[in-house]
Amino acid sequence: MLHVNENYSKIQASYLFTEIAHRVNEHQAANPGAKIIRLGIGDVTEPLAPAVVEAMHKAVDDEATRERFHGYGPEQGYAFLRDKAAEFDFAKRGIDIAADEIFISDGAKCDCGNIQELFAQDVAIAVGDPVYPVYVDTNVMAGRTLANAGGRYGGLVYLTCDASNGFVPSPKVLEGETKKPDLVYLCYPNNPTGAVATKAQLQEWVDWARDAKSLILFDAAYEAFIRTPGIPHSIYECEGARECAIEFRSYSKTAGFTGVRCGYTVVPKGLCAYNAAGESVELRPMWTRRQTTKFNGASYITQRGAEAIYSPEGAAQTKATIDFYLENAKLVKAALKGMGYAVTGGDDSPYLWVDVNGDSWAFFDKLLKGANIVTTPGAGFGRAGEGYIRISAFNSRANVLEAIERFKKM
Numbered sequence: 515m516l517h518v519n520e521n522y523s524k525i526q527a528s529y530l531f532t533e534i535a536h537r538v539n540e541h542q543a544a545n546p547g548a549k550i551i552r553l554g555i556g557d558v559t560e561p562l563a564p565a566v567v568e569a570m571h572k573a574v575d576d577e578a579t580r581e582r583f584h585g586y587g588p589e590q591g592y593a594f595l596r597d598k599a600a601e602f603d604f605a606k607r608g609i610d611i612a613a614d615e616i617f618i619s620d621g622a623k624c625d626c627g628n629i630q631e632l633f634a635q636d637v638a639i640a641v642g643d644p645v646y647p648v649y650v651d652t653n654v655m656a657g658r659t660l661a662n663a664g665g666r667y668g669g670l671v672y673l674t675c676d677a678s679n680g681f682v683p684s685p686k687v688l689e690g691e692t693k694k695p696d697l698v699y700l701c702y703p704n705n706p707t708g709a710v711a712t713k714a715q716l717q718e719w720v721d722w723a724r725d726a727k728s729l730i731l732f733d734a735a736y737e738a739f740i741r742t743p744g745i746p747h748s749i750y751e752c753e754g755a756r757e758c759a760i761e762f763r764s765y766s767k768t769a770g771f772t773g774v775r776c777g778y779t780v781v782p783k784g785l786c787a788y789n790a791a792g793e794s795v796e797l798r799p800m801w802t803r804r805q806t807t808k809f810n811g812a813s814y815i816t817q818r819g820a821e822a823i824y825s826p827e828g829a830a831q832t833k834a835t836i837d838f839y840l841e842n843a844k845l846v847k848a849a850l851k852g853m854g855y856a857v858t859g860g861d862d863s864p865y866l867w868v869d870v871n872g873d874s875w876a877f878f879d880k881l882l883k884g885a886n887i888v889t890t891p892g893a894g895f896g897r898a899g900e901g902y903i904r905i906s907a908f909n910s911r912a913n914v915l916e917a918i919e920r921f922k923k924m
């Protein structure tokens with residue numbers, strides 16, 4: 515008899531987005547004329563940059579000729595893209611990451627999920643609360659947690675991110691733990707809170723991880739939204755991070771690639787974990803092995819599109835789109851602050867994290883019924899998200915301005 519992987523049954527049904535859809539549909543059915551504005555979207559709304567579209571069209575034409583046809587590409591990605599990423603994302607910022615430490619993929623979500631294959635079954639894991647659910651659920655599926663009780667999985671260490679720590683936990687909170695986490699997931703600029711970590715805060719984690727012989731899994735999916743000078747764009751801006759961190763990058767939010775699918779993971783040479791005998795084992799060859807065995811590369815057309823993001827035109831166009839989203843965030847943030855709400859995020863991130871002085875879902879309902887506005891209840895991202903809602907700046911300007919008017923009328 516074939517047995518299933520019972521770890522899947524431990525996963526809390528993805529209550530959040532189904533419950534939102536249910537409540538929105540019910541409201542729309544009861545009020546057929548209501549013009550609902552969705553400020554809960556975690557997906558981009560603006561089209562691809564013209565330079566990207568042009569490069570992808572050209573790549574399609576390449577595939578249509580015998581001379582310039584590309585079949586299977588290198589599993590780690592084409593050199594033309596890895597070289598550009600190494601130059602523009604790292605070298606130009608004074609960060610020491612080489613092209614052969616960059617592994618192109620079909621997105622950061624897959625890489626975040628796949629990376630834990632490199633580690634032993636019994637590793638201890640720490641995540642933020644609230645959290646991007648991928649870090650948690652992929653480890654649950656792999657059997658690295660116990661059952662869920664009261665919204666938290668047994669065996670996971672939850673790092674509370676709230677107003678008391680500015681939504682950035684310090685490794686000092688781990689001092690009381692009997693077992694130090696081996697893997698710590700950090701995401702800055704953060705989804706869902708929109709908070710950013712300073713260099714000193716990230717350096718504290720890097721110092722902790724080196725000392726603990728632990729690994730930081732750093733998700734920099736929103737790096738391109740950083741505008742505040744001095745906020746690190748990469749964990750590798752911290753001294754010693756090459757020895758204790760893997761970084762995930764994505765073109766999804768950077769350049770509207772959520773539907774195109776491309777990102778990359780950085781695994782520095784010399785970065786090690788340990789075998790049962792306590793000897794160090796380099797992770798980069800292991801990730802190379804994993805990718806060459808289980809992944810056949812992002813498409814040639816996609817990688818040509820991603821390459822175009824680094825051209826002068828592509829860079830200017832994608833920056834303009836992010837500036838547009840950031841202006842949306844700024845407008846909503848100013849309006850909410852003007853109404854007396856405490857709001858985090860939005861300066862270096864497309865997300866606003868709003869303290870609603872009460873129950874997340876009750877506030878969600880109030881906005882839906884009173885203003886036809888959809889948000890995301892913070893409680894859906896973890897216990898520490900209760901009392902907050904997430905508002906996304908991924909929307910048209912017209913919708914954002916209309917939403918602000920409706921907030922003010924409430």
Ligand SMILES: *Cc1c(COP(=O)(O)O)cnc(C)c1O
Pocket residue numbers: 620621622623624646701705733735763764765766767771772776777
């Ligand atoms: C959107 C997002 C990603 C990007 O995932 P892709 O698979 O590259 O689209 C990664 N991490 C976080 C936290 C995100 O919000």
